[in-house]
Amino acid sequence: MAASRTPLIALLTDFGTADWYAACMKGVILRTRPQTHLVDITHEIPPQDVAAGAFTLAAAAPWFPAQTVFACVVDPGVGTERPLLAAEADGQRFVAPDNGLLSLVLERAKRRALVKLTNPRCWLPAVSHTFHGRDIIAPVAAELAQGRPLRQFGIPVRRYRTLAIPPLKRLGRTLTGCVLHLDAFGNLITNLPAGLLALPSRWEVRYQQRRVRVVSSYEEGRPNELLAIAGSLGYVELAVRNGSAAARCRAKRYDPVRLCDTSRPATAGSS
Amino acid sequence: MAASRTPLIALLTDFGTADWYAACMKGVILRTRPQTHLVDITHEIPPQDVAAGAFTLAAAAPWFPAQTVFACVVDPGVGTERPLLAAEADGQRFVAPDNGLLSLVLERAKRRALVKLTNPRCWLPAVSHTFHGRDIIAPVAAELAQGRPLRQFGIPVRRYRTLAIPPLKRLGRTLTGCVLHLDAFGNLITNLPAGLLALPSRWEVRYQQRRVRVVSSYEEGRPNELLAIAGSLGYVELAVRNGSAAARCRAKRYDPVRLCDTSRPATAGSS
Amino acid sequence: MAASRTPLIALLTDFGTADWYAACMKGVILRTRPQTHLVDITHEIPPQDVAAGAFTLAAAAPWFPAQTVFACVVDPGVGTERPLLAAEADGQRFVAPDNGLLSLVLERAKRRALVKLTNPRCWLPAVSHTFHGRDIIAPVAAELAQGRPLRQFGIPVRRYRTLAIPPLKRLGRTLTGCVLHLDAFGNLITNLPAGLLALPSRWEVRYQQRRVRVVSSYEEGRPNELLAIAGSLGYVELAVRNGSAAARCRAKRYDPVRLCDTSRPATAGSS
Numbered sequence: 001m002a003a004s005r006t007p008l009i010a011l012l013t014d015f016g017t018a019d020w021y022a023a024c025m026k027g028v029i030l031r032t033r034p035q036t037h038l039v040d041i042t043h044e045i046p047p048q049d050v051a052a053g054a055f056t057l058a059a060a061a062p063w064f065p066a067q068t069v070f071a072c073v074v075d076p077g078v079g080t081e082r083p084l085l086a087a088e089a090d091g092q093r094f095v096a097p098d099n100g101l102l103s104l105v106l107e108r109a110k111r112r113a114l115v116k117l118t119n120p121r122c123w124l125p126a127v128s129h130t131f132h133g134r135d136i137i138a139p140v141a142a143e144l145a146q147g148r149p150l151r152q153f154g155i156p157v158r159r160y161r162t163l164a165i166p167p168l169k170r171l172g173r174t175l176t177g178c179v180l181h182l183d184a185f186g187n188l189i190t191n192l193p194a195g196l197l198a199l200p201s202r203w204e205v206r207y208q209q210r211r212v213r214v215v216s217s218y219e220e221g222r223p224n225e226l227l228a229i230a231g232s233l234g235y236v237e238l239a240v241r242n243g244s245a246a247a248r249c250r251a252k253r254y255d256p257v258r259l260c261d262t263s264r265p266a267t268a269g270s271s
Numbered sequence: 272m273a274a275s276r277t278p279l280i281a282l283l284t285d286f287g288t289a290d291w292y293a294a295c296m297k298g299v300i301l302r303t304r305p306q307t308h309l310v311d312i313t314h315e316i317p318p319q320d321v322a323a324g325a326f327t328l329a330a331a332a333p334w335f336p337a338q339t340v341f342a343c344v345v346d347p348g349v350g351t352e353r354p355l356l357a358a359e360a361d362g363q364r365f366v367a368p369d370n371g372l373l374s375l376v377l378e379r380a381k382r383r384a385l386v387k388l389t390n391p392r393c394w395l396p397a398v399s400h401t402f403h404g405r406d407i408i409a410p411v412a413a414e415l416a417q418g419r420p421l422r423q424f425g426i427p428v429r430r431y432r433t434l435a436i437p438p439l440k441r442l443g444r445t446l447t448g449c450v451l452h453l454d455a456f457g458n459l460i461t462n463l464p465a466g467l468l469a470l471p472s473r474w475e476v477r478y479q480q481r482r483v484r485v486v487s488s489y490e491e492g493r494p495n496e497l498l499a500i501a502g503s504l505g506y507v508e509l510a511v512r513n514g515s516a517a518a519r520c521r522a523k524r525y526d527p528v529r530l531c532d533t534s535r536p537a538t539a540g541s542s
Numbered sequence: 543m544a545a546s547r548t549p550l551i552a553l554l555t556d557f558g559t560a561d562w563y564a565a566c567m568k569g570v571i572l573r574t575r576p577q578t579h580l581v582d583i584t585h586e587i588p589p590q591d592v593a594a595g596a597f598t599l600a601a602a603a604p605w606f607p608a609q610t611v612f613a614c615v616v617d618p619g620v621g622t623e624r625p626l627l628a629a630e631a632d633g634q635r636f637v638a639p640d641n642g643l644l645s646l647v648l649e650r651a652k653r654r655a656l657v658k659l660t661n662p663r664c665w666l667p668a669v670s671h672t673f674h675g676r677d678i679i680a681p682v683a684a685e686l687a688q689g690r691p692l693r694q695f696g697i698p699v700r701r702y703r704t705l706a707i708p709p710l711k712r713l714g715r716t717l718t719g720c721v722l723h724l725d726a727f728g729n730l731i732t733n734l735p736a737g738l739l740a741l742p743s744r745w746e747v748r749y750q751q752r753r754v755r756v757v758s759s760y761e762e763g764r765p766n767e768l769l770a771i772a773g774s775l776g777y778v779e780l781a782v783r784n785g786s787a788a789a790r791c792r793a794k795r796y797d798p799v800r801l802c803d804t805s806r807p808a809t810a811g812s813s
Contacts, residue, residue, distance in 0.1 A: 008305070010294070027581075027610075031605070077761055130772075232405065242319055456558075488622050489618070501671055503671075
């Protein structure tokens with residue numbers, strides 16, 4: 001992997017943007033490798049919410065160029081023995097604590113490689129107890145973006161921490177998924193494939209004991225009506241036009257959402 | 272128009288920065304044209320508030336370089352038949368839905384050209400129903416920033432959607448304008464020319480039946496006093512020192528603001 | 543000082559990111575010098591809070607490359623006669639109002655030089671009363687980042703405004719410092735050297751009449767327990783795991799924090 005163009009690092013943290021934390025990571029990257037392009041994914045992951053970070057990273061990464069390096073910090077275990085990882089997945093690279101933050105991008109990758117960061121050669125000389133984003137992740141990301149082999153940064157590993165996400169389940173005529181993420185607009189993003197909503201659809205969407213009307217644009221929604229729509233990430237989303245589905249339904253992550261097959265059974269029946 | 276320097280794209284959306292939406296637009300731009308500089312105007316336009324987006328864009332654009340491309344998404348009609356526009360105005364370029372978002376920059380332009388986006392060649396292969404910012408506006412902006420002619424992107428049009436802003440009115444000795452925008456500090460930005468406040472001024476400022484004192488710096492204000500000042504956009508602004516004029520006055524967009532001519536009539540009188 | 547690489551400007555303001563103010567500064571910089579890299583430190587300094595701005599700047603600056611220019615605007619006195627400064631401190635450069643905003647970076651600098659901005663040659667042609675960030679600081683920063691000598695921008699001065707920070711005091715076996723800053727997580731950052739907490743430590747931390755337990759990672763904390771930890775800026779910090787020490791303790795800037803020497807006196811005693 002040669003660095004044939006400007007190295008690009010995308011940052012995702014729970015640091016917020018009111019303090020100097022995200023800026024310090026950028027300063028360290030630019031001190032290490034001045035010709036690096038920096039893009040913020042977000043710094044507003046809810047503090048310590050690894051699952052929200054993992055989802056947001058997985059939602060953003062596919063739209064970025066090959067060879068992008070993602071520097072990711074949602075790290076409640078900073079200062080403990082939890083490892084830090086560098087990973088390669090389908091041509092992009094990632095640096096993050098091993099706490100599930102990378103699990104969604106790694107799970108779907110066709111090719112992946114991981115190392116546990118053990119080589120302090122490019123870390124800052126003094127590593128603090130509370131800010132590995134600045135002291136380890138930033139300088140490692142800066143060097144990874146140069147195209148250096150993963151192996152230079154640590155020991156290959158095969159396992160990584162995953163999140164306990166309820167899997168899709170098919171039972172009779174019902175496909176049960178769940179709310180994977182609540183975005184800042186209050187949209188509920190599920191793990192049910194959006195393709196099933198293509199009209200004419202034989203699937204009915206059900207959430208919280210109610211049937212949810214399927215639309216193809218938000219504007220079709222009536223005031224405060226819960227809608228189902230084929231979302232831009234390829235999954236069924238529940239939404240309220242000009243409003244928050246999350247607030248309207250007091251939705252929680254991992255709430256079940258069901259698709260019910262309404263086609264007539266192919267077999268003959270007496271009814 | 273040749274791309275003689277690094278292409279620059281400025282982004283303005285109502286996506287917020289907590290989610291991946293703005294980042295996805297940046298990823299798509301950089302995947303399309305890696306050597307593009309990106310600057311955020313803001314992603315905090317209040318959701319679906321086209322008028323606030325139009326004002327913010329018009330406030331920022333003149334300070335950016337010629338040839339800057341502005342990628343703008345405040346798009347309550349996404350997924351419906353509303354058109355998307357690419358425009359050229361006084362040497363800068365714009366991509367946005369045709370819902371009034373571009374109206375203020377287009378109205379004041381000395382030269383302008385518009386096309387309705389109809390050529391899907393540079394769009395993403397799959398266009399979603401809910402995220403044209405990523406699927407159409409971002410890749411079109413990336414190519415526009417290369418200096419390609421507007422005509423390559425669609426069909427020339429002459430009309431565009433405008434906003435219903437009350438015009439300035441002169442009646443006798445009174446010039447009536449309105450609050451065009453409330454900024455995040457709570458300043459009220461009007462459409463009355465700031466030049467009229469130049470001292471000694473014969474104009475008295477009136478808002479909500481009260482006379483408003485004219486100052487030349489915020490520090491002249493007394494606690495909680497409503498002030499009028501020549502604003503940095505060239506218009507009269509109403510402000511409270513270290514406070515919010517919007518909150519103090521429960522101000523609303525399009526509230527009338529008056530300038531009253533206090534000079535003696537030039538004609539002879541009996542009084 | 544030659545501009546041997548891409549000029550880098552870091553911005554710190556209290557403008558927020560909802561409006562066009564920060565973007566206008568960037569537009570002006572890029573219009574002046576298109577090949578400039580821009581990094582946001584933050585635009586969320588609490589409005590007019592010079593002390594918070596000074597702390598945040600001092601926390602971020604050391605992690606940025608030499609030759610970085612910091613364009614800083616927390617400027618309650620805009621429009622009055624307060625001077626604007628350009629400064630050089632240990633190889634980095636700063637532009638800001640002379641109101642204490644630069645005092646922390648200047649105080650610790652081994653080498654420093656200052657000028658009062660008096661040369662309007664590179665300012666915008668029309669300088670507003672309310673937005674010197676755009677009209678003066680941005681274009682001066684753009685030129686400073688080219689490596690032009692400080693003297694071209696104004697008159698050398700030696701004095702600058704400082705902040706009234708209570709100094710560290712040693713009395714008997716007690717070292718008294720204070721809370722210098724409350725970050726957005728609610729951590730309390732003091733001016734007491736973190737090195738004193740290195741284990742085994744003879745120092746006990748006291749805040750608000752209570753002893754505070756020293757830990758080496760947040761995860762050691764019990765729910766809602768106030769902790770002391772060696773912070774990433776090199777100072778003692780008080781924190782609550784997954785919570786806000788600021789809210790828990792109703793902490794205020796400049797609250798006293800004490801380190802008490804618990805080692806046995808070296809002199810013989812009767813007890």
